[in-house]
Amino acid sequence: MYTQANTAAAAKVKIKAGFGLDKCNKLQELPCSTRGSFKQNCNCCSMHIVCLAKSVGEESRQVLNGFIQHPRPLRKGEHFYRQNDDFVALYVVNSGAVKTYFINQQGEEYITGMYLPGELFGVDGMDIGRHRYSAKALDTSSICEFGYSNLEQSCQSFPDIQRRLTEILCAEIFQKQQPLLSMRQNSAEQRLATFLTDLSARLQSSGLSATEFNLPLSRRDIASYLGLVEETMSRTFSRLQKRQIVRVSSRSVIITDLPALQALSMNRC
Amino acid sequence: MYTQANTAAAAKVKIKAGFGLDKCNKLQELPCSTRGSFKQNCNCCSMHIVCLAKSVGEESRQVLNGFIQHPRPLRKGEHFYRQNDDFVALYVVNSGAVKTYFINQQGEEYITGMYLPGELFGVDGMDIGRHRYSAKALDTSSICEFGYSNLEQSCQSFPDIQRRLTEILCAEIFQKQQPLLSMRQNSAEQRLATFLTDLSARLQSSGLSATEFNLPLSRRDIASYLGLVEETMSRTFSRLQKRQIVRVSSRSVIITDLPALQALSMNRC
DNA sequence: CGTCACTTTGACCGATTTCAAGGCTGGTGG
DNA sequence: CCACCAGCCTTGAAATCGGTCAAAGTGACG
Structure with missing residues (x-):
């Protein structure tokens, strides 16, 4: 732990x-004891109040729930993705912590973000289809994975998912980078x-x-x-x-x- | 000028x-002499290669064109919007230049962005419905205004507009803030x-x-x-x-x- | 017990800030 | 047309903060 x-x-x-x-x-005090289980769903997840599934309708949540993946938890130091990997999904931290960083030509490492339970990461590369950063577990960490092609489709049918995604993107800009700015x-x-x-x-x-x-x-x-x-x-x-x-x-x-x-x-x- | x-x-x-x-x-060498006119449309605007209307289909561009507004150009020092104003639209610089900034409790000013022709601003506040920053003309500047309620509707019907908007949001995160980071x-x-x-x-x-x-x-x-x-x-x-x-x-x-x-x-x- | 990664502390140095003064430019009003 | 003023820009000298280099302490782990 x-x-x-x-x-x-x-x-x-x-x-x-x-x-x-x-x-x-x-x-x-979790509302139900799903923590630790690799098979979760949004209805029974304490994170839904903060994560991607926050403030979307019941139906939308079911949709998200339908394609959400739970890869095995990674141990400290393991990577969720690396610089230049194809962008295929967005991720929400479930437990643990994740850092994103990149290494420039001179071999210097730059920390670009730190993500705690309930927070979404993986946006780097959403526009160019390849990740700009690497994402690494800082502790044993479990995540929820939202495949992007599924997500994009859902957004078309369910405006509230789209709105929530946009909201998260904006938050990424302001809540995270602006303090540093x-x-x-x-x-x-x-x-x-x-x-x-x-x-x-x-x-x-x-x-x-x-x-x-x-x-x-x-x-x-x-x-x-x-x-x-x-x-x-x-x-x-x-x-x-x-x-x-x-x-x-x-x-x-x-x-x-x-x-x-x-x-x-x-x-x- | x-x-x-x-x-x-x-x-x-x-x-x-x-x-x-x-x-x-x-x-x-503008393709057609619309510059200086307050009534423009995207088809005849040299900016479409970079602005919101970039790389969207013909039909989508017509839709954008349908609700785009052109407020009168502002002179140096005038504000497009101020901190805490309601968020109602996104803007693209047409000519001139725009800076965004905020003033904290101590009265210190922080520059948060600088926008040149073809670039989109106003994203601050998209998630919370109120602008976090003020936007001020650095020179006499004209802009295109995309009302957000119209834009949001268009996004639902035209996925390529949605994709372009998402792309711009990501660019806002990475191309602008990351160099500074x-x-x-x-x-x-x-x-x-x-x-x-x-x-x-x-x-x-x-x-x-x-x-x-x-x-x-x-x-x-x-x-x-x-x-x-x-x-x-x-x-x-x-x-x-x-x-x-x-x-x-x-x-x-x-x-x-x-x-x-x-x-x-x-x-x- | 030794090694390794991480952390702490000290001394010194240099880049940037601070404080201060003066120059330039554009606008205003006599 | 000129004088004056305010805002912006430049330059100098001194002070300060953070970086660099060096050394030693601490805890984790085999």
């Missing part, structure tokens, strides 16, 4: 122990604060804890995502901890002063 | 004179080089000159767009000029060594 790796470690830590890691990133001229501290508050909000909207969680990304990846280097990231975490705004121990984070963190980030439009 | 303001000024400049400013940012850890020089080569390519694809043009944005705006300050921008322009890569005089730019500029930018994925 998500926290497995850290619990043993945390027990050894003196002051930092007792973070309640065992509660981190676990879903609260407006982050360009901000300090390392502001960027990290923005990253953490954003992450917190997204976890909460999937029914997870807003103040205690594990970071899906390593320091290096967060740094890359925020346009900084590993060392700066580490120093910035340390500074926020010294100021009692967060407590961090490796991947686990407790936000102890969310208002302060939000005040630091302040870049909503 | 676009260059009117600068020509007189440039005549006074000694060494910098003779830039051919009168050729800047003017369309080359990968620009985060680059130097001021690389960022400016990327900005200029990108601008050059976009102007060219609308039939304008790739090497001689006027900057639609002020130094301050370019700086904001690239995550830098005005002074750094100015210094960077000076440095590129000293190295004979560009010649600049206020808003007018001549790229004298495009390969060198492209070599500096190198941040395609």
